[in-house]
Amino acid sequence: MIPTIAPAPPPTGLSRYMDRRNFLRSSTFITGGSLLLLTSKSAIAQQSAPGRTIKCALVGCGAQGDRLRNAAAKGLGKGMIQWVAVCDIWEYSRRKIRGAMLGESKHQIDGDVKVYEDIHEMLEKEPTIEAVFIATPDFLHASQSRLCLEKGKAVYCEKMMSNTIEGARDMVKAQQQTGLIFQIGHQRHSNPRYIHLRDKIIKEGMLGRVTHCYGQWNRGVSASAPLGKVKGYDIPQDVLTKNGYASFEEFRNWRFFSKYGAGPISDLGAHQIDMFNWMYDALPTSVMATGGVDYYDGTNGRAKFEEPDNVMALYEYKLPSGAMRAYYQVLTTTGSQGYFEKHMGVDGTALISESPSYNQLYAEPSVDWDKFASSSPPTIVKPSEAVKNKFWEHDRSWEKPRPGSFAVTSLAKAVADVRESKPLVPWELPVVLNVPPHAPHMKNFIEAVQTNNYKHLTCPVEMAFQCAVTVFAARESLLTGMKVVFKPSDFQV
Numbered sequence: 001m002i003p004t005i006a007p008a009p010p011p012t013g014l015s016r017y018m019d020r021r022n023f024l025r026s027s028t029f030i031t032g033g034s035l036l037l038l039t040s041k042s043a044i045a046q047q048s049a050p051g052r053t054i055k056c057a058l059v060g061c062g063a064q065g066d067r068l069r070n071a072a073a074k075g076l077g078k079g080m081i082q083w084v085a086v087c088d089i090w091e092y093s094r095r096k097i098r099g100a101m102l103g104e105s106k107h108q109i110d111g112d113v114k115v116y117e118d119i120h121e122m123l124e125k126e127p128t129i130e131a132v133f134i135a136t137p138d139f140l141h142a143s144q145s146r147l148c149l150e151k152g153k154a155v156y157c158e159k160m161m162s163n164t165i166e167g168a169r170d171m172v173k174a175q176q177q178t179g180l181i182f183q184i185g186h187q188r189h190s191n192p193r194y195i196h197l198r199d200k201i202i203k204e205g206m207l208g209r210v211t212h213c214y215g216q217w218n219r220g221v222s223a224s225a226p227l228g229k230v231k232g233y234d235i236p237q238d239v240l241t242k243n244g245y246a247s248f249e250e251f252r253n254w255r256f257f258s259k260y261g262a263g264p265i266s267d268l269g270a271h272q273i274d275m276f277n278w279m280y281d282a283l284p285t286s287v288m289a290t291g292g293v294d295y296y297d298g299t300n301g302r303a304k305f306e307e308p309d310n311v312m313a314l315y316e317y318k319l320p321s322g323a324m325r326a327y328y329q330v331l332t333t334t335g336s337q338g339y340f341e342k343h344m345g346v347d348g349t350a351l352i353s354e355s356p357s358y359n360q361l362y363a364e365p366s367v368d369w370d371k372f373a374s375s376s377p378p379t380i381v382k383p384s385e386a387v388k389n390k391f392w393e394h395d396r397s398w399e400k401p402r403p404g405s406f407a408v409t410s411l412a413k414a415v416a417d418v419r420e421s422k423p424l425v426p427w428e429l430p431v432v433l434n435v436p437p438h439a440p441h442m443k444n445f446i447e448a449v450q451t452n453n454y455k456h457l458t459c460p461v462e463m464a465f466q467c468a469v470t471v472f473a474a475r476e477s478l479l480t481g482m483k484v485v486f487k488p489s490d491f492q493v
């Protein structure tokens with residue numbers, strides 16, 4: 001249940017979600033409650049040789065671990081990485097992923113893929129590991145990534161950085177203390193379609209002054225239903241208890257419980273709210289949010305979750321061009337129109353998603369974008385037939401201005417147009433991503449490890465921290481019913 005919190009005085013910073021007790025509780029699963037001593041930097045992690053094979057391990061072999069495996073197999077060049085070990089507390093996950101990795105032997109230089117249940121044991125017994133991919137539930141990220149960094153490994157850790165701001169802050173500190181390569185899995189930062197939109201369209205001013213952004217990730221209830229047991233692969237309760245999980249149901253639905261995750265606003269907002277910051281190289285000034293456990297309330301046979309399943313958040317930015325507002329919603333009660341982000345300026349609008357079917361640009365009727373299509377290479381192209389949402393083709397004959405009416409006189413130019421706007425002119429981004437969406441981000445990480453170049457990373461941990469602050473503040477606003485006003489220091493460690 002979401003605690004009912006009476007309106008409180010406005011938060012002075014972000015203290016409400018800086019939950020030190022939660023963070024310490026999750027850390028103890030790794031450290032056993034004692035402080036780890038810093039080890040010296042690993043020699044292998046500091047070698048610089050572009051193109052060399054990096055020996056990697058995967059910790060967390062669930063849905064996302066498998067996506068990372070698949071992206072490495074299909075999207076990274078041969079010999080870029082070699083999986084030497086996988087680690088998961090669930091035998092089902094680790095066996096399945098190891099089998100798939102061995103099946104992709106063309107990406108294995110030689111040798112086996114060892115399986116481990118315990119990350120400490122894996123790091124102890126596999127000293128050749130140079131880089132660790134972490135795809136476990138969010139509450140483990142801070143302690144597991146610190147452990148790997150302190151053992152001298154480069155780390156690629158999945159988003160959201162942590163389920164608490166304090167956990168996220170400690171991850172930045174761990175990088176600062178070890179100086180090692182540490183990438184967070186906000187993979188849009190390395191996606192050439194997103195980079196094209198940011199660098200060639202938004203930064204070049206094609207959309208004109210952007211006053212509004214919109215993002216949504218809507219999922220139907222079936223996609224969020226509690227997952228059942230896997231026949232023949234029960235995970236004993238003592239293994240779950242040892243690793244901090246109260247029950248199998250919580251273990252499988254960890255996102256919706258505050259102890260392990262921070263709900264869909266963090267899970268999915270991590271990708272899309274991040275894009276409001278990243279596209280404009282800006283940080284918000286405030287956020288106001290509402291939402292709640294609207295569906296998964298334990299009634300009528302439905303699961304009972306703690307974290308809000310439906311959230312709506314409004315961010316305010318002060319860009320050099322003026323105010324910009326960004327609206328974000330995450331719904332788990334309808335999959336209507338899927339997931340995308342939209343950037344709306346006075347000259348045009350851009351619609352983009354990691355799903356390539358959202359790839360539209362619309363010029364306002366008064367703006368001519370032809371020159372951008374004829375540049376070499378073209379910044380935009382004519383829309384393909386396959387484009388979804390062709391709203392510009394809808395018949396609008398029902399409300400044509402009458403000749404001689406006020407709206408079409410020359411005087412009308414001086415006032416805001418109150419009629420329905422003319423249809424916009426459709427275009428498309430010319431960039432296509434032919435590999436799984438995580439591949440460019442993993443490649444960026446591996447290149448940074450190969451060359452020992454932290455600056456090469458497209459999402460270093462301190463950048464991801466700003467995203468975590470931005471997202472967690474929406475949750476804070478929702479819980480307190482108050483607007484959260486950011487201070488610049490909130491975004492610093």
Ligand SMILES: NC(=O)c1ccc[n+]([C@@H]2O[C@H](COP(=O)([O-])OP(=O)(O)OC[C@H]3O[C@@H](n4cnc5c(N)ncnc54)[C@H](O)[C@@H]3O)[C@@H](O)[C@H]2O)c1
Nearest residue numbers: 060061062063064065088089090093135136138158159160
């Ligand atoms: N970048 C993306 O697009 C993206 C997409 C989905 C998920 N994710 C992130 O990936 C992470 C994992 O999400 P998921 O959907 O794969 O969850 P999941 O529940 O499917 O998988 C988690 C795996 O971690 C294992 N695990 C749990 N505790 C462990 C421990 N102490 N040590 C080792 N293994 C442990 C579980 O057994 C399970 O196999 C999350 O942080 C999530 O936010 C990122």
